[in-house]
Amino acid sequence: MENPVTSTIVVIGNFDGVHRGHRSVLQEACRGVDLPLVVVTFWPHPVSVLRPELAPKLLTDLRSRIELLKQAGAHEVRVIQFNRDVAALSPGEFVERFLMPLHPARIVVGQNFRFGHRAAGDVRTLAELGEGRFEVCAMPLQAIDDEVTCSTGIRELLEQGDVAEAARHLGRPFEYRGVVVVGDQRGRELGFPTANLSVPGDLAVPADGVYAGWVTRLDEPGAEPMAAAISVGTNPTFDGADHRVESYVIDRTDLELYGVEIAVDFVDRLRGQVKFDGVEALIEQMSADVAAAKLRLGVA
16 A cells, blocks of 8 residues: 655745745745645755856855754755756746655745746746646745845855844844864964865855854764954955954864864954054054954953
Protein backbone atom coordinates (compact mmCIF):
# COMPACT_ATOMS: atom_id res chain seq x y z
CA MET A 1 0.00 0.00 0.00
CA GLU A 2 1.44 3.36 -1.02
CA ASN A 3 2.04 6.00 1.62
CA PRO A 4 -0.38 8.93 1.32
CA VAL A 5 1.11 12.11 -0.12
CA THR A 6 1.72 14.79 2.52
CA SER A 7 0.76 18.29 1.50
CA THR A 8 3.11 21.13 2.43
CA ILE A 9 3.29 24.86 2.89
CA VAL A 10 5.92 26.25 0.51
CA VAL A 11 7.70 29.57 0.91
CA ILE A 12 9.92 30.88 -1.90
CA GLY A 13 12.62 33.56 -1.85
CA ASN A 14 16.31 34.38 -1.79
CA PHE A 15 16.26 34.91 1.99
CA ASP A 16 19.70 36.52 2.10
CA GLY A 17 20.35 37.32 5.75
CA VAL A 18 17.09 35.69 6.92
CA HIS A 19 16.05 39.04 8.41
CA ARG A 20 12.96 40.00 10.41
CA GLY A 21 10.83 40.30 7.28
CA HIS A 22 11.81 36.82 6.10
CA ARG A 23 11.03 35.29 9.47
CA SER A 24 7.64 36.99 9.62
CA VAL A 25 6.79 35.41 6.25
CA LEU A 26 7.67 31.95 7.60
CA GLN A 27 5.62 32.53 10.74
CA GLU A 28 2.57 33.71 8.83
CA ALA A 29 2.86 30.90 6.28
CA CYS A 30 1.89 28.24 8.79
CA ARG A 31 -0.64 30.21 10.79
CA GLY A 32 -3.72 28.07 11.31
CA VAL A 33 -2.36 25.17 9.25
CA ASP A 34 -0.60 22.08 10.61
CA LEU A 35 1.50 21.12 7.61
CA PRO A 36 5.27 20.80 7.05
CA LEU A 37 6.94 24.05 6.00
CA VAL A 38 9.29 23.75 3.01
CA VAL A 39 11.44 26.76 2.11
CA VAL A 40 12.68 27.06 -1.47
CA THR A 41 15.72 29.27 -1.96
CA PHE A 42 18.26 29.96 -4.71
CA TRP A 43 22.03 29.58 -4.80
CA PRO A 44 23.99 31.39 -6.05
CA HIS A 45 22.15 34.71 -6.04
CA PRO A 46 20.34 35.04 -9.40
CA VAL A 47 21.92 38.44 -10.08
CA SER A 48 25.40 36.91 -9.81
CA VAL A 49 24.47 34.61 -12.70
CA LEU A 50 22.52 37.02 -14.89
CA ARG A 51 24.43 40.27 -14.19
CA PRO A 52 27.65 39.29 -12.36
CA GLU A 53 28.95 42.86 -12.45
CA LEU A 54 25.96 43.85 -10.26
CA ALA A 55 26.11 40.86 -7.90
CA PRO A 56 25.40 41.88 -4.29
CA LYS A 57 27.71 40.92 -1.45
CA LEU A 58 25.78 38.36 0.53
CA LEU A 59 24.84 38.74 4.18
CA THR A 60 25.27 35.03 4.86
CA ASP A 61 26.82 32.02 3.19
CA LEU A 62 24.55 29.15 2.17
CA ARG A 63 25.18 27.03 5.26
CA SER A 64 24.27 29.90 7.60
CA ARG A 65 21.18 30.70 5.53
CA ILE A 66 19.92 27.12 5.86
CA GLU A 67 20.63 27.09 9.61
CA LEU A 68 18.76 30.36 10.12
CA LEU A 69 15.79 29.22 8.03
CA LYS A 70 15.47 26.04 10.08
CA GLN A 71 15.72 28.07 13.29
CA ALA A 72 12.87 30.20 11.92
CA GLY A 73 10.61 27.16 11.51
CA ALA A 74 11.46 25.49 8.19
CA HIS A 75 11.10 21.71 8.30
CA GLU A 76 13.05 21.42 5.08
CA VAL A 77 15.07 23.76 2.88
CA ARG A 78 15.23 23.07 -0.85
CA VAL A 79 18.09 24.83 -2.64
CA ILE A 80 17.64 25.48 -6.35
CA GLN A 81 21.01 25.60 -8.08
CA PHE A 82 20.43 28.76 -10.06
CA ASN A 83 21.95 28.87 -13.53
CA ARG A 84 21.02 30.13 -16.98
CA ASP A 85 18.93 27.01 -17.70
CA VAL A 86 16.79 27.72 -14.64
CA ALA A 87 16.61 31.40 -15.61
CA ALA A 88 15.27 30.40 -19.03
CA LEU A 89 12.27 28.49 -17.62
CA SER A 90 8.85 29.98 -18.18
CA PRO A 91 6.76 30.64 -15.06
CA GLY A 92 4.70 27.52 -15.83
CA GLU A 93 7.80 25.36 -16.31
CA PHE A 94 9.24 26.66 -13.03
CA VAL A 95 6.08 25.72 -11.13
CA GLU A 96 5.91 22.22 -12.62
CA ARG A 97 9.61 21.47 -12.17
CA PHE A 98 10.28 22.86 -8.72
CA LEU A 99 7.01 23.46 -6.88
CA MET A 100 4.49 20.77 -7.79
CA PRO A 101 6.79 17.91 -6.63
CA LEU A 102 6.51 19.44 -3.13
CA HIS A 103 2.71 18.91 -3.14
CA PRO A 104 1.93 22.46 -2.03
CA ALA A 105 -1.38 23.24 -0.40
CA ARG A 106 -0.30 26.86 0.00
CA ILE A 107 2.57 28.84 -1.53
CA VAL A 108 3.66 31.98 0.26
CA VAL A 109 5.80 34.70 -1.34
CA GLY A 110 6.60 38.35 -0.82
CA GLN A 111 4.33 40.78 -2.63
CA ASN A 112 7.21 41.76 -4.93
CA PHE A 113 7.99 38.15 -5.93
CA ARG A 114 8.94 37.62 -9.58
CA PHE A 115 9.88 34.38 -11.29
CA GLY A 116 10.39 32.76 -14.67
CA HIS A 117 12.26 33.92 -17.76
CA ARG A 118 12.93 37.67 -17.65
CA ALA A 119 10.93 37.79 -14.40
CA ALA A 120 7.76 37.37 -16.43
CA GLY A 121 5.79 35.85 -13.55
CA ASP A 122 4.43 37.66 -10.51
CA VAL A 123 2.00 36.86 -7.69
CA ARG A 124 -1.00 36.99 -10.04
CA THR A 125 0.74 34.61 -12.46
CA LEU A 126 1.47 32.19 -9.64
CA ALA A 127 -2.17 32.31 -8.50
CA GLU A 128 -3.39 31.59 -12.04
CA LEU A 129 -1.01 28.64 -12.37
CA GLY A 130 -2.15 27.31 -9.02
CA GLU A 131 -5.89 27.63 -9.58
CA GLY A 132 -7.55 24.48 -8.31
CA ARG A 133 -4.21 23.09 -7.14
CA PHE A 134 -2.79 25.36 -4.45
CA GLU A 135 -3.53 28.60 -2.64
CA VAL A 136 -1.22 31.61 -3.08
CA CYS A 137 -0.56 34.10 -0.30
CA ALA A 138 1.43 37.31 -0.90
CA MET A 139 3.02 38.90 2.16
CA PRO A 140 3.58 42.68 2.46
CA LEU A 141 7.10 43.95 3.11
CA GLN A 142 7.92 44.61 6.75
CA ALA A 143 9.12 48.05 7.88
CA ILE A 144 10.69 49.61 10.97
CA ASP A 145 9.98 53.31 11.52
CA ASP A 146 8.77 53.53 7.90
CA GLU A 147 12.03 51.99 6.64
CA VAL A 148 11.35 48.82 4.67
CA THR A 149 13.29 45.80 5.89
CA CYS A 150 15.12 44.22 2.96
CA SER A 151 18.47 42.61 2.27
CA THR A 152 19.55 45.49 0.03
CA GLY A 153 18.86 48.05 2.77
CA ILE A 154 20.78 46.01 5.33
CA ARG A 155 23.77 45.83 2.98
CA GLU A 156 23.66 49.61 2.63
CA LEU A 157 23.64 50.01 6.42
CA LEU A 158 26.69 47.76 6.70
CA GLU A 159 28.46 49.78 4.00
CA GLN A 160 27.87 52.83 6.22
CA GLY A 161 29.15 50.99 9.30
CA ASP A 162 25.75 51.30 10.99
CA VAL A 163 25.73 47.81 12.49
CA ALA A 164 23.28 48.83 15.24
CA GLU A 165 20.59 49.80 12.72
CA ALA A 166 21.39 46.74 10.61
CA ALA A 167 20.77 44.62 13.72
CA ARG A 168 17.31 46.19 14.16
CA HIS A 169 16.31 45.01 10.69
CA LEU A 170 18.03 41.64 10.98
CA GLY A 171 16.51 41.03 14.40
CA ARG A 172 19.96 40.07 15.70
CA PRO A 173 23.51 41.43 15.43
CA PHE A 174 25.17 41.04 12.05
CA GLU A 175 27.36 37.96 12.21
CA TYR A 176 30.47 37.14 10.19
CA ARG A 177 31.83 33.60 10.31
CA GLY A 178 35.14 32.14 9.26
CA VAL A 179 38.13 30.02 10.16
CA VAL A 180 40.90 31.85 12.02
CA VAL A 181 44.01 32.21 9.87
CA VAL A 182 47.56 33.22 10.71
CA GLY A 183 47.96 36.96 10.21
CA ASP A 184 50.97 39.25 10.57
CA GLN A 185 51.07 38.49 14.31
CA ARG A 186 51.71 42.16 15.11
CA GLY A 187 48.80 42.25 17.54
CA ARG A 188 50.49 39.70 19.79
CA GLU A 189 53.64 41.82 19.82
CA LEU A 190 51.58 44.90 20.70
CA GLY A 191 49.77 43.15 23.55
CA PHE A 192 46.49 42.76 21.61
CA PRO A 193 46.50 39.31 19.95
CA THR A 194 43.76 39.06 17.34
CA ALA A 195 41.81 36.27 15.68
CA ASN A 196 42.00 37.04 11.97
CA LEU A 197 39.39 36.13 9.37
CA SER A 198 39.86 36.61 5.63
CA VAL A 199 37.12 38.41 3.72
CA PRO A 200 36.18 36.81 0.39
CA GLY A 201 34.87 39.18 -2.23
CA ASP A 202 31.34 37.76 -2.31
CA LEU A 203 30.46 38.27 1.37
CA ALA A 204 29.38 41.50 3.07
CA VAL A 205 31.21 42.95 6.07
CA PRO A 206 30.73 46.28 7.82
CA ALA A 207 32.60 49.36 6.61
CA ASP A 208 36.27 49.61 7.54
CA GLY A 209 36.62 50.68 11.15
CA VAL A 210 36.60 49.45 14.74
CA TYR A 211 33.58 47.89 16.42
CA ALA A 212 32.43 46.47 19.73
CA GLY A 213 31.07 42.95 19.53
CA TRP A 214 31.27 39.33 20.52
CA VAL A 215 33.36 36.37 19.41
CA THR A 216 32.09 32.81 19.80
CA ARG A 217 34.13 29.74 18.96
CA LEU A 218 32.03 27.25 16.99
CA ASP A 219 34.10 24.14 17.69
CA GLU A 220 32.75 23.90 21.24
CA PRO A 221 28.97 23.36 21.56
CA GLY A 222 27.47 25.85 23.97
CA ALA A 223 30.57 28.07 24.04
CA GLU A 224 29.87 31.46 25.64
CA PRO A 225 30.32 34.64 23.55
CA MET A 226 33.43 36.61 24.48
CA ALA A 227 33.56 40.42 24.47
CA ALA A 228 35.77 41.79 21.71
CA ALA A 229 37.12 44.88 20.00
CA ILE A 230 36.89 44.19 16.27
CA SER A 231 38.77 45.82 13.42
CA VAL A 232 37.61 45.61 9.81
CA GLY A 233 40.02 46.79 7.13
CA THR A 234 43.53 46.53 5.76
CA ASN A 235 45.67 47.70 8.71
CA PRO A 236 46.84 50.92 7.00
CA THR A 237 49.36 51.82 9.72
CA PHE A 238 51.49 48.95 8.41
CA ASP A 239 50.48 49.47 4.76
CA GLY A 240 48.41 46.30 4.74
CA ALA A 241 46.62 45.15 1.61
CA ASP A 242 44.51 42.17 2.70
CA HIS A 243 40.96 42.89 3.83
CA ARG A 244 40.36 41.21 7.18
CA VAL A 245 38.14 41.00 10.23
CA GLU A 246 40.48 41.05 13.24
CA SER A 247 39.03 40.44 16.70
CA TYR A 248 40.79 41.05 20.00
CA VAL A 249 39.01 39.08 22.71
CA ILE A 250 39.16 41.52 25.59
CA ASP A 251 41.57 40.61 28.40
CA ARG A 252 42.39 37.24 26.84
CA THR A 253 45.92 36.50 25.68
CA ASP A 254 45.72 32.75 26.27
CA LEU A 255 43.41 31.75 23.42
CA GLU A 256 44.64 29.45 20.66
CA LEU A 257 42.19 29.90 17.82
CA TYR A 258 44.20 29.13 14.68
CA GLY A 259 42.17 26.81 12.47
CA VAL A 260 39.05 27.28 14.62
CA GLU A 261 35.79 28.48 13.09
CA ILE A 262 34.43 31.48 14.97
CA ALA A 263 31.40 33.75 14.76
CA VAL A 264 31.91 37.50 15.11
CA ASP A 265 28.81 39.49 16.08
CA PHE A 266 28.95 43.26 15.51
CA VAL A 267 27.15 45.36 18.13
CA ASP A 268 28.23 48.98 17.61
CA ARG A 269 30.73 51.08 15.68
CA LEU A 270 33.45 52.79 17.71
CA ARG A 271 35.34 54.71 15.01
CA GLY A 272 36.52 54.65 11.42
CA GLN A 273 39.79 53.24 10.13
CA VAL A 274 42.80 55.46 10.78
CA LYS A 275 46.43 55.33 9.70
CA PHE A 276 48.60 56.18 12.72
CA ASP A 277 52.02 57.82 12.68
CA GLY A 278 53.65 55.08 14.71
CA VAL A 279 53.28 52.09 17.00
CA GLU A 280 52.94 54.13 20.21
CA ALA A 281 49.98 56.10 18.87
CA LEU A 282 48.39 52.87 17.65
CA ILE A 283 48.76 51.16 21.05
CA GLU A 284 47.29 54.19 22.80
CA GLN A 285 44.28 54.17 20.48
CA MET A 286 43.84 50.39 20.80
CA SER A 287 43.72 50.75 24.58
CA ALA A 288 41.04 53.42 24.18
CA ASP A 289 39.13 51.17 21.75
CA VAL A 290 39.13 48.32 24.26
CA ALA A 291 37.84 50.63 27.01
CA ALA A 292 35.11 51.91 24.68
CA ALA A 293 34.16 48.37 23.66
CA LYS A 294 33.83 47.33 27.31
CA LEU A 295 31.54 50.27 27.92
CA ARG A 296 29.34 49.55 24.90
CA LEU A 297 29.11 45.85 25.77
CA GLY A 298 28.53 46.39 29.47
CA VAL A 299 31.46 44.30 30.65
CA ALA A 300 33.83 45.10 33.49
